[in-house]
Amino acid sequence: MDFIDFHCDTASLMWERGEHLKANTLKIDIKKLQKGEALAQFFAMYIDKTSVDSSYGYCMVLLENFKQELQLNQKNIMLCKNHEDLMKAKTENKIGAFLSIEEGDAVDGDLNKLRHFKEQGISLITLTWNYENALGYPNYEFTYQHKGLKPKGIEVVAEMNHLGMIIDVSHLSDAGFEDVLKHSQYPIIASHSNSRTQTHHARNLSDEMIKKLADNGGLTGINYFNNFLVEGVLKEKLETSTIADMVRHIKHIRSVGGIEVIGLGSDFDGIPNPVEIEDSSQMSKLSDALLKASFSYEEIEKIFYKNGRRIIKDVLHSRIFYTPLSIMTLFSYLSTPQTLLF
Numbered sequence: 001m002d003f004i005d006f007h008c009d010t011a012s013l014m015w016e017r018g019e020h021l022k023a024n025t026l027k028i029d030i031k032k033l034q035k036g037e038a039l040a041q042f043f044a045m046y047i048d049k050t051s052v053d054s055s056y057g058y059c060m061v062l063l064e065n066f067k068q069e070l071q072l073n074q075k076n077i078m079l080c081k082n083h084e085d086l087m088k089a090k091t092e093n094k095i096g097a098f099l100s101i102e103e104g105d106a107v108d109g110d111l112n113k114l115r116h117f118k119e120q121g122i123s124l125i126t127l128t129w130n131y132e133n134a135l136g137y138p139n140y141e142f143t144y145q146h147k148g149l150k151p152k153g154i155e156v157v158a159e160m161n162h163l164g165m166i167i168d169v170s171h172l173s174d175a176g177f178e179d180v181l182k183h184s185q186y187p188i189i190a191s192h193s194n195s196r197t198q199t200h201h202a203r204n205l206s207d208e209m210i211k212k213l214a215d216n217g218g219l220t221g222i223n224y225f226n227n228f229l230v231e232g233v234l235k236e237k238l239e240t241s242t243i244a245d246m247v248r249h250i251k252h253i254r255s256v257g258g259i260e261v262i263g264l265g266s267d268f269d270g271i272p273n274p275v276e277i278e279d280s281s282q283m284s285k286l287s288d289a290l291l292k293a294s295f296s297y298e299e300i301e302k303i304f305y306k307n308g309r310r311i312i313k314d315v316l317h318s319r320i321f322y323t324p325l326s327i328m329t330l331f332s333y334l335s336t337p338q339t340l341l342f
Helices: 012-017 030-036 055-072 085-092 111-120 151-163 174-183 206-215 243-257 286-292 295-314 327-336
Strands: 003-005 038-046 077-079 094-101 122-126 167-169 217-222 262-264
Touching: 003 262, 003 295, 012 038, 012 055, 012 085, 012 174, 030 094, 038 055, 038 085, 038 122, 038 295, 055 077, 055 094, 055 286, 077 085, 085 094, 085 295, 111 122, 111 151, 111 286, 151 174, 151 217, 167 295, 174 206, 206 217, 217 243, 217 295, 243 286, 286 295
Parallel strands: 003 038, 038 094, 077 094, 094 122, 122 167, 217 262
Antiparallel strands: none
């Protein structure tokens, strides 16, 4: 079955480890995506802002490296920026590759940089990772749960709407989530978050948040990290994420917000524990389990790709705003001594 996965950290690990897109030792590559029948994969440029001199500059390095890999493998995978691109990729029997950023610090509070990222093919931005930035606050261990978006975050939400970019609230504080809903005119997503009722973790969504996300027309992508899936108390040892726990979360989210609010957000290559779905070639294990759990084929299609296609079609459009920023920014970054810690 076709699937759309809204989050992985493969692009960043490829750069860090010198791996390639066609085939690698990671959880996602072209061969694995083909075997798993991927319709589209969102590839995040993940940034730990505390380990780089410039989140923007480092993001540009990741982008250039990944786009070179796309060029080398253009017979099998295609950069997509909207629904029309995705349908073209499907017609040509290619995987659709959407680009995203995990850490709004890459924007550096500068709307011109945001527009430059749109120009470069970025379709989705996760507003925060685990640290406070110019846009808002993370939900790291509930520390900032009641702190909302900063004024610059509200500006970025409005501009992302204008540019046609997907706003991602995974990692964002609860109050920030509420602010995004208040200020966004388009559906939003939590690209890789589960149910807080099923697993009490700050990174998961409360039932109230799930209901509001459903009312917004958005979705949450089921995350395969055991810490966001486990039932009961977390163990010190990183245990294997089970498909049964994924199904349990999906059942609960369906009961709270309906089937239309559920998608996939594996977090492959960003999670440390083993998973029963070992890599992107084995996505059918989840669809088989859902069938056995009495989900209809139509419901599984919605979870796997139809809800994702709706978001892509509703939010992404083709407005491009050329900015003064250019490839010289990348050259400047590469020529300056860096203290990158991966």
